[in-house]
Amino acid sequence: MYRKILIATDGSDPSMKASRYGVKLAKSLASRVTVLYVINETAISKAMASLVGRGFSEEDLRRTLKNSAEGIVAEVSKMGDAAGVCVEPLIREGDPALRILDEAGIEEVDLILMGSHGEGGISSRLIGSVAQKVLNWSETPVMVVR
Amino acid sequence: MYDRILVATDGSAKSKVAVQHGVDLAKATGAKLLGVYIVNEVVVASAVRQLGADKKDIETKLHASGEKAVADIKKMADEAGVAVETMVKSGAPANMIVDLARTEGVDLIVMGSHGESGVTKLLIGSVVQKVLYWATCPVLVVR
Numbered sequence: 001m002y003r004k005i006l007i008a009t010d011g012s013d014p015s016m017k018a019s020r021y022g023v024k025l026a027k028s029l030a031s032r033v034t035v036l037y038v039i040n041e042t043a044i045s046k047a048m049a050s051l052v053g054r055g056f057s058e059e060d061l062r063r064t065l066k067n068s069a070e071g072i073v074a075e076v077s078k079m080g081d082a083a084g085v086c087v088e089p090l091i092r093e094g095d096p097a098l099r100i101l102d103e104a105g106i107e108e109v110d111l112i113l114m115g116s117h118g119e120g121g122i123s124s125r126l127i128g129s130v131a132q133k134v135l136n137w138s139e140t141p142v143m144v145v146r
Numbered sequence: 147m148y149d150r151i152l153v154a155t156d157g158s159a160k161s162k163v164a165v166q167h168g169v170d171l172a173k174a175t176g177a178k179l180l181g182v183y184i185v186n187e188v189v190v191a192s193a194v195r196q197l198g199a200d201k202k203d204i205e206t207k208l209h210a211s212g213e214k215a216v217a218d219i220k221k222m223a224d225e226a227g228v229a230v231e232t233m234v235k236s237g238a239p240a241n242m243i244v245d246l247a248r249t250e251g252v253d254l255i256v257m258g259s260h261g262e263s264g265v266t267k268l269l270i271g272s273v274v275q276k277v278l279y280w281a282t283c284p285v286l287v288v289r
Contacts, residue, residue: 025147142287
């Protein structure tokens with residue numbers, strides 16, 4: 001019923017759990033998956049402010065973040081391989097919620113699936129800020145996995 | 147993937163779109179559907195207190211519209227060949243939906259992003275917001 005599912009992940013435990021769930025759902029619905037990791041531009045500029053000039057260059061930082069992003073989407077691709085689900089990895093840079101909304105449109109997905117919380121953690125809020133923003137603005141159905 | 151999917155309706159056209167997603171998901175995964183309408187006790191209380199309505203009368207009316215809303219769910223499910231059970235209960239909608247999901251052991255809650263009172267000024271309806279806060283199972287929100 002959903003031909004294409006966008007799984008958004010930030011590599012945190014709850015969001016990897018959600019990704020696993022998303023792959024399982026895709027399997028049972030015979031959907032294709034696009035897995036999206038957004039490199040948070042705010043995190044980059046903050047890290048840059050504190051690291052650059054102390055032996056780190058901007059390129060080093062970007063490369064490190066890119067590598068870690070690639071590792072995370074590769075992990076979800078591996079879940080897809082194991083389940084026999086076609087997973088297309090996608091790495092973008094920007095504001096996570098806005099990029100998720102953009103890519104959902106560009107990729108013409110039928111469903112956005114994400115964890116209720118990401119890296120920001122569970123204790124502080126009932127629902128994470130990225131999930132909340134996506135829920136507020138998405139025209140596409142959104143599944144929130146706790 | 148799913149054994150039991152809860153779809154919550156308030157009878158509005160918007161929640162019907164969400165019901166269709168629930169029906170389709172149930173069909174695709176072989177799940178049973180639980181269609182739920184909650185008579186909002188706050189609406190009853192304010193009708194009685196502020197408008198001087200008769201409590202029995204207003205409850206009967208709201209229950210009747212609830213029965214009509216879940217009958218629509220049943221019809222949609224029947225047409226798709228999906229097994230369905232329906233319930234009309236009284237309470238605070240979000241709390242009831244979260245509680246029912248737990249006690250009935252559902253795997254997924256499906257709701258519209260806005261309900262009856264869903265004026266577009268809110269980005270997301272208050273009932274679904276609360277369900278998102280407190281549900282222990284995944285929640286699918288359909289705009």
